[in-house]
Amino acid sequence: MAAVKSVRKMYGLCFHAVRQTAGLKWSRLLQQRTFRVSAVHQQQPFDSTLEKPQFPGASAEFVDQLEFIQPNVISGIPVYRVMDRQGNIINPSQDPQLPKEAVLNFYQKMTLLNTMDRILYESQRQGRISFYMTNYGEEGTHIGSAAALDPNDLVFGQYREAGVLMYRGFPLDYFMAQCYANADDLGKGRQMPVHYGSRDLNFVTISSPLATQIPQAAGAAYAIKRENLDRVVICYFGEGAASEGDAHAGFNFSATLECPLIFFCRNNGYAISTPTNEQYRGDGIAARGPGYGMLSIRVDGNDVFAVYNATKEARRRAVAENQPFLIEAMTYRIGHHSTSDDSSAYRSVDEVNYWDKQDHPISRLRHYMTARGWWSEDDERSWRKQSRKTVMEAFERAEKRLKPKPELLFTDVYEEMTPHISKQRESMWRHLQQYKEHYPLDLYDK
Amino acid sequence: MAAAARFFIRGANSKLATTNSFGASLLKLSPSCSSRTKTQQRHAAHFTFQPDPVPTQYGPTQKMNLFQSITSALDNTLANDPTAVIFGEDVAFGGVFRCTVGLRDKYGKDRVFNTPLCEQGIVGFGIGVAVAGATAIAEIQFADYIFPAFDQIVNEAAKYRYRSGNMFDCGNLTIRAPWGCVGHGSLYHSQSPEAFFAHCPGIKIVIPRGPVQAKGLLLSCIADKNPCIFFEPKILYRAAVEQVPVEAYAIPLSQAEILQEGSDVTLVAWGTQIHVVREVAAMAQEKLGVSCEVIDLQTILPWDVETICKSVVKTGRLLISHEAPVTGGFAAEISSTVQEECFLNLEAPIARVCGYDTPFPHIFEPFYIPDKWKCFDAIKRMINY
Numbered sequence: 001m002a003a004v005k006s007v008r009k010m011y012g013l014c015f016h017a018v019r020q021t022a023g024l025k026w027s028r029l030l031q032q033r034t035f036r037v038s039a040v041h042q043q044q045p046f047d048s049t050l051e052k053p054q055f056p057g058a059s060a061e062f063v064d065q066l067e068f069i070q071p072n073v074i075s076g077i078p079v080y081r082v083m084d085r086q087g088n089i090i091n092p093s094q095d096p097q098l099p100k101e102a103v104l105n106f107y108q109k110m111t112l113l114n115t116m117d118r119i120l121y122e123s124q125r126q127g128r129i130s131f132y133m134t135n136y137g138e139e140g141t142h143i144g145s146a147a148a149l150d151p152n153d154l155v156f157g158q159y160r161e162a163g164v165l166m167y168r169g170f171p172l173d174y175f176m177a178q179c180y181a182n183a184d185d186l187g188k189g190r191q192m193p194v195h196y197g198s199r200d201l202n203f204v205t206i207s208s209p210l211a212t213q214i215p216q217a218a219g220a221a222y223a224i225k226r227e228n229l230d231r232v233v234i235c236y237f238g239e240g241a242a243s244e245g246d247a248h249a250g251f252n253f254s255a256t257l258e259c260p261l262i263f264f265c266r267n268n269g270y271a272i273s274t275p276t277n278e279q280y281r282g283d284g285i286a287a288r289g290p291g292y293g294m295l296s297i298r299v300d301g302n303d304v305f306a307v308y309n310a311t312k313e314a315r316r317r318a319v320a321e322n323q324p325f326l327i328e329a330m331t332y333r334i335g336h337h338s339t340s341d342d343s344s345a346y347r348s349v350d351e352v353n354y355w356d357k358q359d360h361p362i363s364r365l366r367h368y369m370t371a372r373g374w375w376s377e378d379d380e381r382s383w384r385k386q387s388r389k390t391v392m393e394a395f396e397r398a399e400k401r402l403k404p405k406p407e408l409l410f411t412d413v414y415e416e417m418t419p420h421i422s423k424q425r426e427s428m429w430r431h432l433q434q435y436k437e438h439y440p441l442d443l444y445d446k
Numbered sequence: 447m448a449a450a451a452r453f454f455i456r457g458a459n460s461k462l463a464t465t466n467s468f469g470a471s472l473l474k475l476s477p478s479c480s481s482r483t484k485t486q487q488r489h490a491a492h493f494t495f496q497p498d499p500v501p502t503q504y505g506p507t508q509k510m511n512l513f514q515s516i517t518s519a520l521d522n523t524l525a526n527d528p529t530a531v532i533f534g535e536d537v538a539f540g541g542v543f544r545c546t547v548g549l550r551d552k553y554g555k556d557r558v559f560n561t562p563l564c565e566q567g568i569v570g571f572g573i574g575v576a577v578a579g580a581t582a583i584a585e586i587q588f589a590d591y592i593f594p595a596f597d598q599i600v601n602e603a604a605k606y607r608y609r610s611g612n613m614f615d616c617g618n619l620t621i622r623a624p625w626g627c628v629g630h631g632s633l634y635h636s637q638s639p640e641a642f643f644a645h646c647p648g649i650k651i652v653i654p655r656g657p658v659q660a661k662g663l664l665l666s667c668i669a670d671k672n673p674c675i676f677f678e679p680k681i682l683y684r685a686a687v688e689q690v691p692v693e694a695y696a697i698p699l700s701q702a703e704i705l706q707e708g709s710d711v712t713l714v715a716w717g718t719q720i721h722v723v724r725e726v727a728a729m730a731q732e733k734l735g736v737s738c739e740v741i742d743l744q745t746i747l748p749w750d751v752e753t754i755c756k757s758v759v760k761t762g763r764l765l766i767s768h769e770a771p772v773t774g775g776f777a778a779e780i781s782s783t784v785q786e787e788c789f790l791n792l793e794a795p796i797a798r799v800c801g802y803d804t805p806f807p808h809i810f811e812p813f814y815i816p817d818k819w820k821c822f823d824a825i826k827r828m829i830n831y
Binding site for chain 1: 529531556559562564567572576577580601607608610611614617647648671748
């Protein structure tokens with residue numbers, strides 16, 4: 001108890017210091033959100049009179065039998081599910097009972113993403129954009145989790161989470177503008193396709209290096225905790241990225257620094273060609289969470305309600321308790337890794353077909369809606385037609401648009417234009433004046 | 447990587463009961479210390495610190511060594527910016543070099559805190575704090591251990607603003623790290639890695655020569671809207687003492703400072719090496735009657751081309767000196783730029799007096815470093831060219 005008291009005292013001091021400085025610049029910073037004050041998380045007090053281990057590194061009893069701890073990979077962490085493959089709610093107490101409009105919105109966002117994927121995938125095959133990555137089979141993880149968040153919650157993603165932006169209302173024109181790197185692209189045409197970002201929608205711009213966003217999400221969550229607002233950070237990554245050192249860093253930092261953060265792992269069975277048995281030997285990613293002192297759960301990623309429920313509860317508790325949560329959504333990457341990959345080189349068509357035809361997040365939600373009379377064959381036909389039309393229209397607009405002006409090659413390296421970069425910019429323009437016929441200047445904005 | 451340092455700390459502690467910090471123990475053993483036994487006897491200090499004139503324009507001053515001026519800059523920042531946080535390995539109790547002493551007690555443990563021992567995590571975390579709009583001051587315990595964070599610095603921090611079209615940035619991030627040789631730091635407590643970062647558009651790299659510059663430049667790094675790496679010459683933490691303004695002040699980035707006007711040769715250096723070339727300038731004057739212009743570069747990236755070139759146009763000769771290995775060192779960049787800009791003015795080949803292309807050795811340090819004799823000899827050859 002003494003430890004708890006002294007900890008309280010320390011927190012008291014810290015409140016005091018914050019109050020003293022608050023209101024100088026950052027009026028939103030009022031007082032700290034509740035820090036967890038739990039003896040479990042403090043180093044145990046030293047007491048040499050007790051007949052128990054006194055090691056500062058762990059709180060445990062002695063044993064007098066030699067026994068190694070066996071990992072449990074045969075019977076792993078169970079997969080939380082709300083509805084079965086036919087869209088029937090399995091346990092009514094777990095039914096989120098979302099209103100019809102919300103469910104229709106889920107379905108339309110998932111299918112719109114799917115339509116966009118098909119069109120952009122084809123456009124890459126025709127050489128109209130340079131690169132693309134589809135979201136086939138993982139639409140449920142995006143929409144279910146995005147719906148459980150507040151629009152102000154900050155999202156850090158990997159690259160296969162376009163559905164989160166779709167759910168938040170990112171216009172089709174912006175998706176297309178980014179893939180075409182045209183003058184409307186918010187990213188000014190600098191990154192490869194599917195590296196989306198939106199300040200307005202609190203979706204941090206995607207970058208290619210895997211897992212780098214994981215410790216960054218921890219830092220952002222820490223800053224948000226100090227802001228003392230009702231916000232969390234969510235950080236998406238694949239099971240392959242979870243092997244990076246940065247994943248270890250992010251998990252450990254967020255636990256020790258008590259960050260309101262949801263780690264959302266999309267375990268889709270493959271990292272390009274590498275199957276999970278070459279990626280790890282433990283019980284997936286969820287089993288690592290407790291090792292970091294993190295509350296963890298595994299959900300059926302093809303069950304949008306299971307994803308929704310888990311994210312909703314993780315969000316509620318992450319805000320209230322300032323601690324990280326780990327959600328591992330089990331799913332299957334139905335499409336190729338990217339347009340630069342042919343997945344038939346390393347997995348069977350039968351395997352892919354099973355997930356596409358018999359256990360798909362979109363068809364499962366459709367079963368659910370049909371059973372309630374919320375969706376008919378006619379609705380499906382007309383929605384397909386309409387969504388295809390909107391996507392095609394945006395696609396054509398994007399294709400016609402000019403590229404951004406070449407000037408933008410030089411800005412935003414630093415906040416200000418530095419003399420040496422400015423000099424290089426002038427040098428490029430001088431060069432272009434003399435050799436303009438060798439450059440595609442007519443495709444770019446003036 | 448940092449595990450090696452931790453091991454080192456424990457070893458140092460067990461031998462020197464008087465101190466509880468690695469930095470202190472390193473410096474106790476350093477040449478400037480008077481209590482030398484025969485077994486600890488080392489080569490004489492390779493430089494003599496020369497304090498700057500007392501700055502009068504920023505209000506009252508106080509005698510500070512370099513680590514105290516860093517603390518003072520951090521103190522000013524935490525006082526004026528409620529979002530600012532300081533974190534890294536062992537910063538909570540004051541840091542292994544004492545740079546954060548007292549700050550946790552003054553500002554709270556949510557603002558000055560230890561992280562797990564993981565450099566990629568520290569920088570990634572700092573980027574995240576900055577992306578969320580708060581001020582992040584990260585410490586890497588030794589510049590030698592910054593390499594695990596190379597990916598986060600080069601691929602992430604440096605490119606954040608550019609790749610997002612200026613929607614997101616981590617301009618509020620500053621990374622501080624002890625830097626440079628220390629007499630006996632060997633391979634992993636002596637490195638000067640600035641050239642690795644100088645090849646990376648999007649970051650700023652800053653190195654001060656003493657307490658006054660350290661505070662002013664660090665405050666500029668923290669205020670700058672770009673991610674900055676601030677290297678602190680650890681051999682100066684205790685050795686360099688001068689009058690430092692107590693209140694916050696800024697010394698502009700990307701501006702070299704002419705410390706001594708001259709007409710025959712331009713000498714460019716940064717960090718501790720400035721004190722070496724200052725002495726070399728005096729030797730050249732005395733022994734050769736050569737007038738040297740001494741310039742502290744201060745910011746490695748983006749560097750002050752104009753000041754250096756102007757000086758070389760006047761003197762016609764340039765010597766650049768740094769502790770880091772010569773091949774791919776930053777002197778190469780300065781040298782080729784000056785050659786491009788001042789071709790008609792150059793009267794001798796540009797000289798680079800740098801560390802050799804070897805790892806930084808332990809017992810051979812006196813032979814490794816580009817000391818005043820090596821620099822002096824280079825000037826002699828340059829004048830006679």
